[in-house]
Amino acid sequence: MRFESAGLAAIFLLSGACAWAGDFDGSKPLLCATIDGHACDPGLACERALPADLGAPRFLSIDFTKKIISGPNRATPIVSMSKAQGQILMQGTELDFAWTVALDTSDGEITLTLTNRHDALVLFGDCTAM
Template sequence: MSNLAQMSMAALIWTFGATAIAGDFDGSRPLVCAPVEAMDCVSGEGCEKGIPEDVGAPAFMRIDFARRVIIGPKRSSPLSAMEKDPHQILLQGTELGLAWSMAINTENGKMVTTFSSRDGAYVLFGSCTPL
């Protein structure tokens, strides 16, 4: 490879180095996820939009796929189920009387998490990044 080609490649890597690379969101590496938007939904009443703090969600949570656990600042939640396909990773569990599900886009790390009970649901939207 010529010096010009090497410098061009280095410039591209430097410019786009923060962009996710293949494998970052396939479950092979731990992730840290941050919910940024929340919905609080009650049957028959609709949903209210807010921030994750409004529904008691942590600002950050870590996902340790190897240990099959999600770790927050106050507690950890074991994964009851995990399923992967080329487009997403699906995680499920229960905590504090709620059933939860998380879907992580394997291309860009965007996530959607739901917590549900017999009375309603919380929906969180956010992003994950590899540790």
């Protein structure tokens, strides 16, 4: 009896995981929250802080159809987007920074980098389908 219940629970959890996986394949718009940030300058150790304390938005939306990433104050076009094994890579420029977003297509985790000739920001977060 226990094994049957465990088996049913495993099937239920796996079927739910398959449904979630489709949320991050670029077919649905996403709402992403930045959770952790690191500000890096040449010759210094990176400073860890909340993204908002570094001037980064707390929330971003990704619209794959319009090829736009939006924050609370501005939107920026996705200039380059490619699907690689297990991830979607997006790139663009905004306010004299080059940025890259790597989206994990299995669980919606994101890693973002913003760089210019003086410094870099590295942000980590999670997305959900809208």
